[in-house]
Amino acid sequence: MLLNDLPETVAKIVSGQRAVDFVREISQYHRIQASPGIAEAIAHLKSRIESMAPEVQVKVFEFKTPLGQDIGTWKDLCAWSPRSAVLELVEPEQRVLADFEAEPISLAAQSRSADIETEVIDVGKGMSPADYEGKDVKGKVVLTESRASLVHRIACLKMGAAGVLTYIPPKGEDPANFRRYEGLWPEPSQVDKTGFGFALTQADGLRIKRWLEEGKTVRVRARVDAELGEGKAEVLTALIGGEDPSKEVWLIAHVCHPHPGANDNASGSAALMETLRVISRLLREKKIEQPEYSVRFVWVPEWFGTIRLIHEHREIVDRCIAVINADMVGADPAKAGSILRLYRTPHSLPTTLNNVVRYWMEKEAERERDNATGGTMAPLPFKHMPYSAGSDHFMFTDSTIGIPAVMLNQDPDKFYHTSADTVDKIDPRQMAYVVRVLVLSVLTMAARRYAIEEIIMTLCRDEAVELMRGVTVHGVKDLSCCVDDPEKVYPKYMRWLGYAQELGKVTLEKLAEEWSLIHEQEALLQAMKTSVDMQYMSEMMILRKAYEGACAEIGLEAKDEDLLKIDPSQFDLEVKRKVEYALYPGYLFEVKPERVKDYMECMEKDRWLMSKVDEMLNLCPDWTSLSEIYDRLCFQFGELDPKVLSMLVDDLCDIGLMEKRET
Numbered sequence: 326m327l328l329n330d331l332p333e334t335v336a337k338i339v340s341g342q343r344a345v346d347f348v349r350e351i352s353q354y355h356r357i358q359a360s361p362g363i364a365e366a367i368a369h370l371k372s373r374i375e376s377m378a379p380e381v382q383v384k385v386f387e388f389k390t391p392l393g394q395d396i397g398t399w400k401d402l403c404a405w406s407p408r409s410a411v412l413e414l415v416e417p418e419q420r421v422l423a424d425f426e427a428e429p430i431s432l433a434a435q436s437r438s439a440d441i442e443t444e445v446i447d448v449g450k451g452m453s454p455a456d457y458e459g460k461d462v463k464g465k466v467v468l469t470e471s472r473a474s475l476v477h478r479i480a481c482l483k484m485g486a487a488g489v490l491t492y493i494p495p496k497g498e499d500p501a502n503f504r505r506y507e508g509l510w511p512e513p514s515q516v517d518k519t520g521f522g523f524a525l526t527q528a529d530g531l532r533i534k535r536w537l538e539e540g541k542t543v544r545v546r547a548r549v550d551a552e553l554g555e556g557k558a559e560v561l562t563a564l565i566g567g568e569d570p571s572k573e574v575w576l577i578a579h580v581c582h583p584h585p586g587a588n589d590n591a592s593g594s595a596a597l598m599e600t601l602r603v604i605s606r607l608l609r610e611k612k613i614e615q616p617e618y619s620v621r622f623v624w625v626p627e628w629f630g631t632i633r634l635i636h637e638h639r640e641i642v643d644r645c646i647a648v649i650n651a652d653m654v655g656a657d658p659a660k661a662g663s664i665l666r667l668y669r670t671p672h673s674l675p676t677t678l679n680n681v682v683r684y685w686m687e688k689e690a691e692r693e694r695d696n697a698t699g700g701t702m703a704p705l706p707f708k709h710m711p712y713s714a715g716s717d718h719f720m721f722t723d724s725t726i727g728i729p730a731v732m733l734n735q736d737p738d739k740f741y742h743t744s745a746d747t748v749d750k751i752d753p754r755q756m757a758y759v760v761r762v763l764v765l766s767v768l769t770m771a772a773r774r775y776a777i778e779e780i781i782m783t784l785c786r787d788e789a790v791e792l793m794r795g796v797t798v799h800g801v802k803d804l805s806c807c808v809d810d811p812e813k814v815y816p817k818y819m820r821w822l823g824y825a826q827e828l829g830k831v832t833l834e835k836l837a838e839e840w841s842l843i844h845e846q847e848a849l850l851q852a853m854k855t856s857v858d859m860q861y862m863s864e865m866m867i868l869r870k871a872y873e874g875a876c877a878e879i880g881l882e883a884k885d886e887d888l889l890k891i892d893p894s895q896f897d898l899e900v901k902r903k904v905e906y907a908l909y910p911g912y913l914f915e916v917k918p919e920r921v922k923d924y925m926e927c928m929e930k931d932r933w934l935m936s937k938v939d940e941m942l943n944l945c946p947d948w949t950s951l952s953e954i955y956d957r958l959c960f961q962f963g964e965l966d967p968k969v970l971s972m973l974v975d976d977l978c979d980i981g982l983m984e985k986r987e988t
Contacts, residue, residue, distance in 0.1 A: 404556020492530020700754020789829020
C-alpha cells in the first residue's frame with residue numbers, strides 16, 4: 326500500500342526490545358487516574374520524548390478535578406492520593422492479607438482513610454437486596470466475588486458498611502495468588518460516605534468464605550491512609566507537524582492502571598513511544614518527507630481524560646480525521662493466550678481506515694521472524710472484529726463527534742486486570758509487530774504521497790464482498806437446516822445482504838471524500854461500485870435458490886419477493902437519542918441500581934451488549950424505526966433478545982437519554 330521500500334525501511338528501524346524497555350519504564354508507576362503515580366508517569370514520558378525527539382511539539386493538558394459539573398453522562402473524577410494501606414487478618418488467624426507498599430494493586434483505587442477492626446460479612450454477589458437479607462453490614466466489611474465499585478454503591482453508600490473485600494472466583498487455570506484490579510469510583514458528592522476496598526488473593530478470598538460458611542467469626546483490621554479530593558488530571562500529547570496543520574491523524578493510548586499494568590496498558594503507551602521514535606527518525610534521516618497531515622500522539626487517563634479533552638479542546642479534536650487506539654497490544658500470545666484483534670468502526674461510521682489498518686496487520690503478521698531480535702517462536706495471531714465500545718476510541722466514533730476510530734487490542738488475556746500482568750509477559754516480537762502496524766498505518770493516512778489509493782479501493786471492495794458472502798453462508802445454512810419458517814429466514818438474510826451491499830458502496834463513497842483522486846482513479850472507483858453490485862446480485866440468486874429448496878423440503882410453495890414481508894416488524898416504535906457524547910458504560914448501573922443484576926446477567930450472556938447500546942444511539946440521531954435499528958444491530962453483532970432491547974430502550978427513555986413514540 327506504500328510506494329518504494331518504506332515497509333522494509335520501517336522494519337529495520339523498529340525495535341521490539343526498545344518497545345519492551347518503554348513498557349518496563351511505564352509499568353514501574355502506580356498509574357491510577359488523577360493520582361501522583363500517573364502524574365509521575367506522564368512527566369517521565371514527556372522527558373523521554375523531549376530527549377529522543379526534540380523537534381516534536383510536546384504539551385500537557387491539565388484539567389481541574391473534580392470539575393464541578395458532568396459532561397453528558399460522564400461523572401466527575403476525584404483526585405486520589407494513597408500513601409499506605411495494610412489489611413490484617415485478626416481472627417481466626419493472624420497474618421497480613423494485603424499491603425499497599427508491597428502490592429499497590431491490593432488497595433482498591435479511590436479508597437479513603439480508615440483505621441478499623443471489624444467483622445467480615447459474606448454478601449456473595451452483593452448486587453441485589455436478597456444478598457443482604459438478614460445481614461447487618463453497617464460498620465462492617467463485606468466479602469464479595471463481584472466488582473468492588475458495584476458492591477460499594479450498595480454496601481457502603483447505602484447500607485453503611487465500612488469497606489469491601491473482593492476476590493476472583495475460581496475459573497479456568499487462574500493461579501490462586503492473583504489479585505484483581507479494583508476501584509470504587511465514587512462521585513464527588515459521595516466522598517464523605519466512601520469507604521475502602523482491598524483485593525484479596527483468590528486463595529484468601531475462598532478461605533475466608535469457607536470459614537464464614539462454617540460459622541466461624543472472621544475479623545480484620547484495616548489501616549488506610551489515602552485522600553479523595555481536588556487535584557488535576559493530565560493528558561500528554563506530542564505532535565509531528567504536517568504540511569496541512571488543519572488535519573491530524575491521532576494515535577491514542579491510556580497510560581493509566583495500577584502497578585504493574587504491563588499489557589494493560591503500558592504496552593499501548595509504549596507502542597506509541599516507539600512509533601514516535603521511528604517516525605521521528607525517518608524524518609530526521611530524510612527517509613520520508615514531511616507528512617501531508619500532522620500526526621498527534623495522545624496519552625490519556627482512560628475515558629475520563631479523553632472526554633475532557635474532547636469537551637474542553639474541541640478546536641484540537643476538530644482537526645482529527647482518524648484515530649487508532651492501542652489498548653493491550655504487547656503480551657506474548659503463547660503466555661497470555663491472546664490474539665491481536667482489530668476492532669473496526671461501527672457500521673454507522675463507514676471509513677477506509679478499517680481497511681488500511683487491517684491490511685498492515687495482515688501483512689506484517691506474515692513477516693519472517695528475525696532470530697537476532699528474539700521474541701516468541703509462536704505465530705503472531707490476528708483477527709478482524711466487529712466494532713467494540715470498550716476503550717477510548719468509542720468517544721470519537723459516537724455520532725455526536727463522528728471521527729473514524731479503530732482499536733488494536735489483545736483478547737483474551739488470562740492476566741487481564743490482575744497482579745500477574747507483569748513485564749515478563751511482554752514479548753519484543755509482538756511489540757515490534759504492533760509498532761510496525763501503527764507506523765505503516767499512520768504513514769498511509771498522513772503521508773499520502775506514499776499511499777497507493779487503488780489498493781485501498783480494492784480492499785474496500787473486498788471487504789464488502791466478504792460481508793455479503795458471510796451473509797449468504799449463514800443464510801444458506803439456516804435455510805438448509807430449516808431452523809425456522811423459510812418465509813421469515815429468507816427475508817431476514819435478504820435484508821442483511823442489502824445492508825452489506827450498502828456498507829460497501831458507502832465506504833467506497835467515503836473513499837472519494839477521504840482521499841484525493843485523479844480522473845482515472847475515479848473511473849476505477851466506479852468500477853469497484855459496479856463490482857459490489859454484481860456480487861450482490863450473485864449472492865441474492867444463491868439465497869433465492871436456498872429459499873426455494875427449503876420450501877420444497879417442507880412442502881411449501883416459494884413466493885415471489887413482492888409477496889413476502891421483507892421489512893422487519895419487531896417493534897411499533899420510533900426512537901431518537903437525546904444524550905450528548907457517547908454514553909458512559911457504567912451510567913445505567915448508577916442511575917438504575919435496581920437493574921444492575923439484570924444488566925450483569927445480560928452482559929454475561931452477550932459480550933456485545935454495551936456495543937449494541939452504543940451503536941443503537943449512533944443509529945438514531947433523529948426519529949428512526951426501532952425495528953430497523955434492531956435488525957441492523959443483529960446484522961452487525963449477532964442476534965439480540967428483543968426483550969433486552971425493550972428493557973434498555975425503556976430505561977434510556979425513563980432517564981431522559983432517549984425519546985420514543987408509537988408508529
